[in-house]
Amino acid sequence: MSRNEEIAGLLEEFADLLEAQDVEYKPRAYRRAAENIRGSPADVEGLAMDGEAAVKDVEGVGDAIASKVVEYVETGEIEELEELRAELPVDMGALTSVEGVGPKTVGTLYYELGVETLEDLETAARAGEIQEVKGFGPKTEQNILDNIAFARQAHDRELLGEARPYGDRVRDYLADVPAAEEVELAGSIRRWRPTIGDVDVLVGTNDAEAVIDAFTDWPQADTIIEAGTSKASLRADGFQVDLRVVVPEEFGAALQYFTGSKDHNVTLRNRAIDRDLKVNEYGVFDVSEVDADDDQRAGERIAGETEEGMYDAVGLPWIPPEMREDRGEIDAAAAGDLPALVEEDDVRGDLHTHTEWSDGQNTIREMAAGAVERGYDYLAVTDHATGPGMVGGVGLSDAELSDQIDEVRAVDEDVEIDLLAGVEANIGADGSVSVGDDVLEALDVVVASPHVSLDGDGTDRLVTAIEHPEVDVIGHPTGRLLNQRSGIDVDVQRVAEAAADHGVALEINSDPRRLDLDGGAVKVALEAGATIAVDTDAHQPGTLSYVRYGVHTARRGWAAADDVLNASETAELRDFLDS
Structure with a gap:
């Protein structure tokens, strides 16, 4: 089982600590390397065993980062990262889970006020100390106070997309233990909830001692919390893994x-x-x-x-x-009414992906090749349009979108897949769509998504966008980021009814940081007659694999293959888009 997610997480922590110390340029390089490692189809641990040159085969990984990856695989730690942690002993994950608090803010508040934890942050805010720090003020301080409760709750749970790889890894490890007759994950991770508490694993065995000994000897374990006769717990890279052993007949x-x-x-x-x-x-x-x-x-x-x-x-x-x-x-x-739930193999393509034309990492041709490798029939290229929420100039103007349509058509002639020209347009606070109608009419797929003003009730805003005659899919409808922001409030029933009436699909964004819509909302949407699209929002070929999280979210909402737009054959898909 690949350790790519684990290694990427360490590089992201590296980037946060560097940014907190106001280091320029390097944080961006570490984040780019982390993103590419996370999405790499290659097992980066295996590459590291072959040396730095092999790790550098991953795009965006240079000499310095490759050496650190090799160091971690060989020794279990990165000396420079340990030094940074000592210099800035903050709970970075918890503090940056407060909306509006980034690594630079964490660094400033540590050096000015000694803030290391959420508790320190709340104490400083309630004492009025934050507004006295240069660059802050009463409004910023109040915003921090308003968002601490959500952050504290979020920090108690891990993202499914980060925890599931650990669960898969420990399950596979225990499955190779001779005494283990049956091994399965349990708890919320088996139900594919978007966030989980602990990783639960269950083993059927007639030799509990042998299984528990093997579990506590797991090379990935950092700390053994407990080890009894029928259960044990350990901590691995911040995740708690709980094992329970039972006799096979139970x-x-x-x-x-x-x-x-x-x-x-x-x-x-x-x-x-x-x-x-x-x-x-x-x-x-x-x-x-x-x-x-x-x-x-x-x-x-x-x-x-x-x-x-x-x-x-x-x-x-x-x-x-x-x-x-x-x-x-x-x-x-x-009553015999359980649906035949959608399976990952039912998905025939992806309707929401990005390329280097906006903020993606790869060319149109490379993204198409990734889709071909997955056995897809079609892929939509939906780079960001200019508009609210697009910072750093990553959004495409109408003229650039027109140029991209030409390139998509040219690449389409050369690849073994149907390429659809699309866009991810921005839904303004008033429901407007940030692309001209003439360009929208020329596109095959229009995904419209909220990116700004992500608070309050957004129902009318989404309904207005749905009513636009060229919109095909509403992307990540609430705009939530798990453990970071809750997104807009949405009356899913109203939105779904409007979507059903206007032939617009509602997206499950499969990025494990989003999983938006969630399973409960999907169930409501399907009961209202809406169609669902399970997309990845992939920014590189490797993250097309995020579809597994979207499919299981769809299953949490009782979705069958017939409910999922991109489980359709190409002709059926085009009929939906053209209607």
Whole structure:
């Protein structure tokens, strides 16, 4: 399992600490290298084992960064990063999760006020000390205070896209342990929630000691928190990983129980009670002949070895983990109305990607090659247009968009995929779209997304954009960034009804920092008749793989392949876009 995400995270921390110390140029280089490593199809750990020259094959990685990657793979740390951490002993992740607080602000507040943690930040703000620092003021101080509560809550949970690779890695590691008969992830990470607390892993075994010993010997472990006879916990690169071991005949029961959610399990347990059954982490038991008893295994055990058997014992088909949020899935299962959920292989293309024409890392041809490698039928090039929220001159003018259409058409003739010329236009605070109508008419795909004024109610704004005759997809509809900002408030029902009426798809942005729309909103949107697009917002070929997170988010919203626009064949897609 690739360690690209882990290595990229370290380089991003490096960039933040350098920026906090007001170092110029280097932070940008580290962030670019981190982004390219995260999206690289190559296993960068494997490249590092071959030496610095191999690591430099990753675009944007020069001598200095390559040497640090090799140093980390070989020694488990980067000496210069440790020195930076010592010089600036701040909880960078927590502090920068406060909206409006970036690395430079963190550096300033540390050197001026000694702020190291969220608690320090709140204390300084409440004491009125921040507004006294040069470059700050009462408004900035109040904004920090207003956003600390959200940041504190967000900091307690990790992004799915950062935690899932660790979960996959520890699962694969334990699957190779001879004593482990069955291994699965559990908890919120198995339900693919957008953020998770801990990484939960379950093992079925008749030799618990051997499995726990192997777990605590995992090379990636930084700290062993506890190690008992049936469970253990460790910390790896900031993530807590919790292991529970059970005997094989109770593995299915434990997997169902520890996957959750709590509310789903309560409803399932109540269904069992109505049938004189008892459901718990040890199995399903017939308790019709049993008096009240505290013994969890009392009664005749009728299921527990497999998860499918657990549901079958109470008269239900197996329910996919993503659906287990007590949003009607048990009633739907009982009625035989569970949808056949969309699978990653159903996705035939991506309708929201970027190239070097705006803020992407690669050419149109290179992005097309990445889509071909994934087996896609089509790809839309949707670089940013100029307009609100586009800083640094990355957005394209109408004239530049017209030039790009010509290039997309030229590349389309040479590649084994249908290339669609598109744009990601900006939705203004009034719902206006930041591209001229004549250019919009010439494009195949128009994605319109909110990028500014991301507070308050945005329902009318999105509905106005939906009503524009050339808009095809509403991109990341709330504009949220997980653990950073909550985005605009949206009446999903109203927006979805408008989208259904006007033939506009609502996007699940698969970037794990967004996952916007979320699963609950997707379910509401589908019930209102809207179509969903599962896009990646990829800025390089490697991040086309983010589609896995979008697909599982769609599954959390009960989406079938027929509900997903880009699970359509090319002709059907074009009919939708042209309608």
